[in-house]
Amino acid sequence: MPTMTTDPASTVAQRLKDLPSDALSARREEALARYQDIQWPSMRDEAWRYTNTREIAATEFSGADSSATIDADAVAPYVLDADMPRIVFVDGIFQPDLSTATSRPGVHIDRLATVMADAPERLTDHLAAHADWSDDPACALSTAMLTDGVMVELDPGTRMDTPLHVMFLTRGGEAPISVHPRVLVVAGDETTGTVIESHVGLGGNTVLTTPVTELIAGDKVNLDHYRMVREGSNTWHLGDIALHQGAHSEVSSCLLAFDGPMIRTRMRATLAGEHGNAILHGLALGHGARHIENLLRVNHMVPNCRSRESFKHVLEDNSTAAFTGRIYVAEGAQKTDAVQTNRNLVLSPTARASARPQLEIYADDVKCTHGATTGELDQESLFYLQARGVPTAAARSMLVQAFAGEILDDVAPDSLRGQAQMLLRDRLPAAEHLAMVE
Amino acid sequence: MLQITNLHASIDDTPILRGIDLTIKDGEVHSLMGPNGSGKSTLAKVLAGDEAYEVTDGSIVLDGQDLLELDPHERAAAGMFMAFQYPVEIPGVTMKYFLRTAMNSVRKYREQEELDAYEFLSLVKERAAMVELDTDLLDRPVNGGFSGGEKKRAEIFQMAMLEPSICVLDETDSGLDIDALRTVADGVNKMRGADRSFLVITHYQRLLTYIVPDIVHVLVDGRIVRSGGKELALELEEQGYALVEDGHPVDA
Numbered sequence: 001m002p003t004m005t006t007d008p009a010s011t012v013a014q015r016l017k018d019l020p021s022d023a024l025s026a027r028r029e030e031a032l033a034r035y036q037d038i039q040w041p042s043m044r045d046e047a048w049r050y051t052n053t054r055e056i057a058a059t060e061f062s063g064a065d066s067s068a069t070i071d072a073d074a075v076a077p078y079v080l081d082a083d084m085p086r087i088v089f090v091d092g093i094f095q096p097d098l099s100t101a102t103s104r105p106g107v108h109i110d111r112l113a114t115v116m117a118d119a120p121e122r123l124t125d126h127l128a129a130h131a132d133w134s135d136d137p138a139c140a141l142s143t144a145m146l147t148d149g150v151m152v153e154l155d156p157g158t159r160m161d162t163p164l165h166v167m168f169l170t171r172g173g174e175a176p177i178s179v180h181p182r183v184l185v186v187a188g189d190e191t192t193g194t195v196i197e198s199h200v201g202l203g204g205n206t207v208l209t210t211p212v213t214e215l216i217a218g219d220k221v222n223l224d225h226y227r228m229v230r231e232g233s234n235t236w237h238l239g240d241i242a243l244h245q246g247a248h249s250e251v252s253s254c255l256l257a258f259d260g261p262m263i264r265t266r267m268r269a270t271l272a273g274e275h276g277n278a279i280l281h282g283l284a285l286g287h288g289a290r291h292i293e294n295l296l297r298v299n300h301m302v303p304n305c306r307s308r309e310s311f312k313h314v315l316e317d318n319s320t321a322a323f324t325g326r327i328y329v330a331e332g333a334q335k336t337d338a339v340q341t342n343r344n345l346v347l348s349p350t351a352r353a354s355a356r357p358q359l360e361i362y363a364d365d366v367k368c369t370h371g372a373t374t375g376e377l378d379q380e381s382l383f384y385l386q387a388r389g390v391p392t393a394a395a396r397s398m399l400v401q402a403f404a405g406e407i408l409d410d411v412a413p414d415s416l417r418g419q420a421q422m423l424l425r426d427r428l429p430a431a432e433h434l435a436m437v438e
Numbered sequence: 439m440l441q442i443t444n445l446h447a448s449i450d451d452t453p454i455l456r457g458i459d460l461t462i463k464d465g466e467v468h469s470l471m472g473p474n475g476s477g478k479s480t481l482a483k484v485l486a487g488d489e490a491y492e493v494t495d496g497s498i499v500l501d502g503q504d505l506l507e508l509d510p511h512e513r514a515a516a517g518m519f520m521a522f523q524y525p526v527e528i529p530g531v532t533m534k535y536f537l538r539t540a541m542n543s544v545r546k547y548r549e550q551e552e553l554d555a556y557e558f559l560s561l562v563k564e565r566a567a568m569v570e571l572d573t574d575l576l577d578r579p580v581n582g583g584f585s586g587g588e589k590k591r592a593e594i595f596q597m598a599m600l601e602p603s604i605c606v607l608d609e610t611d612s613g614l615d616i617d618a619l620r621t622v623a624d625g626v627n628k629m630r631g632a633d634r635s636f637l638v639i640t641h642y643q644r645l646l647t648y649i650v651p652d653i654v655h656v657l658v659d660g661r662i663v664r665s666g667g668k669e670l671a672l673e674l675e676e677q678g679y680a681l682v683e684d685g686h687p688v689d690a
C-alpha cells in the first residue's frame with residue numbers, strides 16, 4: 001500500500017511557483033506562510049469545533065486543467081435569466097464564450113487577472129484586505145492561490161441597472177482539485193448594485209472550493225449580494241463573505257445553501273461609517289449527512305449603526321448545522337442596534353443543530369438582541385392543512401416552504417427568488433402534491 | 439350518512455368522550471349544544487382525525503367507510519369537513535396556495551380532474567361571494583391577521599370550495615356580530631342539499647334561528663344526555679344547561 005508522503009501544504013507551495021509574479025505576489029507568499037502555519041485545525045480548535053477537516057487535510061489537491069471549457073448547454077440550466085449579464089468560470093478558468101457581462105461608463109466589470117496585471121493599484125487596497133486570512137486555512141489558501149475572479153468597481157454616483165451573475169461551476173477530474181473563486185466589489189459613494197454568485201457542482205468528483213467575496217461600500221451605498229450554493233456531491237465548500245461599509249450604507253448578503261456535503265461560510269460585516277445598515281441572511285437545507293456551518297461576525301465600529309442577522313436551517317436525515325454569531329460593539333459605538341436570530345427546523349430525530357451567540361460589547365447605550373430556536377413543525381398547523389385534504393408529506397413540505405419563505409421572500413431579483421423556490425420545492429417530499437409557486 | 443357508535447376518546451389518558459351515539463342522515467342538519475368543556479370540540483376534532491386524541495372505543499362510519507381507518511386528509515377527501523372553532527394562523531403559506539394544493543389533492547383522491555388556474559379562480563370568486571369574503575384575503579397567509587369574523591367566513595368559504603358531504607361547524611357563530619352571523623348562516627343554507635348533512639356545534643341558540651336544525655342534541659360531560667327537535671334549543675336557552683346537567687340521559 002502506498003503511503004502518503006506529500007504534504008498538501010508543500011503541494012500548494014509548488015503550485016504557487018507557477019503563478020505570475022505581480023502586485024499580489026507578496027500577499028500570496030504571506031498567505032501561504034500563514035496557511036502552512038495553521039494547516040487544517042482539529043476539532044479541538046474552538047473555531048473548528050463543528051467542522052471536521054480531517055479528510056480535506058489528507059487530500060492532495062491539484063489545480064484545474066487550464067484548458068477547461070464547457071458546452072453552453074451544460075451551463076444553461078443554471079443561468080438565472082438569459083438577459084442578466086453573467087461571467088462564467090469552470091474549475092476556476094474564465095470562459096469568455098459563455099460570459100456576457102461588459103463594462104459601461106462608471107460600472108467596471110473586469111477579471112481580477114486582468115486588473116492585477118494591468119492596473120493593480122485599483123485593487124491592492126481592497127483585495128484580501130477584508131476577508132481575514134490570518135486565522136482561517138480556507139481563506140489563507142484562497143489568498144495564496146489568488147489568480148483570477150471578478151472585480152466590480154462602481155464609480156461614485158453610478159448604479160448597476162441589472163444584477164450581475166457570477167457563475168462558478170466545478171466539474172473536477174479523476175484527481176481531486178481545489179478552486180478558489182474570488183469576487184471583489186468596490187462600490188464608490190452613492191452607488192447601487194446587485195451581485196449574485198452561483199456555485200454549481202457538475203457531478204461527483206472531489207473538489208475543494210474556497211470562495212471569498214469582499215464587498216467594500218463607500219458612503220450612501222445600496223448593495224445587495226447573494227450566494228447560491230449548489231455544489232456537487234463530493235465538494236467541500238469553505239467560503240468567506242466580508243462586508244465593509246461606509247456611512248449611510250445599506251449592504252445585504254444572503255447565503256442560499258441548497259446542495260453540497262459540507263458548506264461552511266464565514267460572513268463578516270464591518271460597519272465603519274455612522275448610520276450604516278448590514279443585513280445578513282442565510283437559508284440552508286440539510287439532507288443526508290450534510291454538514292452546514294455558518295460563522296457570523298458583525299463589527300459595530302462607530303455609533304448609530306444597525307445590523308440584522310437572520311439565519312435559518314432546515315435539517316432532515318442525519319444532517320447537522322452549527323451557527324456562531326458574534327456581535328462586536330467597539331468602545332464608543334453608542335446607539336448600536338443589532339438583532340441576530342438563528343432558527344433551526346429539525347425534521348428528523350437524528351439531525352442536529354447548535355447555536356452559539358456571542359456578544360462582545362464595549363459601549364453602554366446599545367440595543368443588542370439575539371435569539372436561537374430549534375424546533376419541529378407545528379402540530380396544530382399540520383393538522384389544519386391535513387384536515388383540508390393536504391396529504392401529510394405535502395403538508396409538512398408546505399410548512400417547510402413557509403419557514404424558508406421568510407428568507408426567500410426577501411430575495412429581490414425575481415429570477416433568483418424563483419429559482420430558489422423551485423429548488424426548495426424539488427428537494428421536499430411530495431413535491432408533486434404542491435401547487436406551483438405563483 | 440354519518441354513523442357514530444359508542445365513541446370513546448381521551449387525551450393524555452383522560453377520557454373526554456364517553457360513549458357517543460349519533461346518526462346523521464343525508465340532508466339532515468343536527469345541532470350539538472352543551473356547556474363549555476363538555477367535549478364538543480373534542481368530538482369535532484376526533485371526527486376530523488386529530489391524532490392528539492386517542493379513540494379508545496367505538497366507530498365512525500361515513501357513507502359505509504370506516505373513518506377511523508383514514509388519515510385526516512383522506513377523511514377530507516372522503517367528504518368530511520370540520521370548521522375549526524379556533525382556525526390556526528400559518529405565516530408563510532398563502533390562503534390561495536394552500537387552497538389550491540388542498541383542492542388538487544382532494545380532487546385527485548376523488549378521481550376528479552384537477553382544476554386549471556382559470557377554473558380555480560372562477561370557483562374562488564363564486565364561493566367567496568357566497569360568504570361575502572374579501573378575495574384580497576386570499577393573498578394573505580392562512581388566517582394571518584384575519585379578524586374573528588374573517589376567520590369564520592374563510593372557514594365557510596373553504597367548506598364551499600371543498601364540497602364536503604358532512605360539515606361539522608365548531609362554534610362558527612362565536613365572535614360574530616349579527617350581520618356576519620346572518621351572512622355565514624346564509625352561506626351554510628345555500629349549501630344545504632339532499633346529499634349534504636351538517637353538525638352545527640354551538641353554545642348559543644342564536645345561530646339556530648338562522649340555520650334551523652332538524653334535531654338538537656345536548657352534550658354533557660362527554661355524553662349526549664338529551665336529543666329533541668329544534669324547540670329543545672329554545673328550552674335550553676331559557677332554562678340553561680341546568681335543565682340537563684344533573685339529569686340522566688333522556689331520549690327524544
Ligand SMILES: Nc1ncnc2c1ncn2[C@@H]1O[C@H](COP(=O)(O)OP(=O)(O)O)[C@@H](O)[C@H]1O
Pocket residue numbers: 449450454472473474475476477478479480481490
Ligand atoms: N389538548 C388538551 N389537553 C388536555 N385537556 C384537553 C385538551 N383539549 C380539551 N381538553 C379537555 O377536554 C374537555 C373538553 O374540551 P372541549 O372539547 O374543548 O370542550 P367544548 O368544546 O365543549 O368546550 C375539557 O375539560 C378540556 O379541558
Ligand SMILES: [Mg+2]
Pocket residue numbers: 478479480523608609
Ligand atoms: Mg369548543
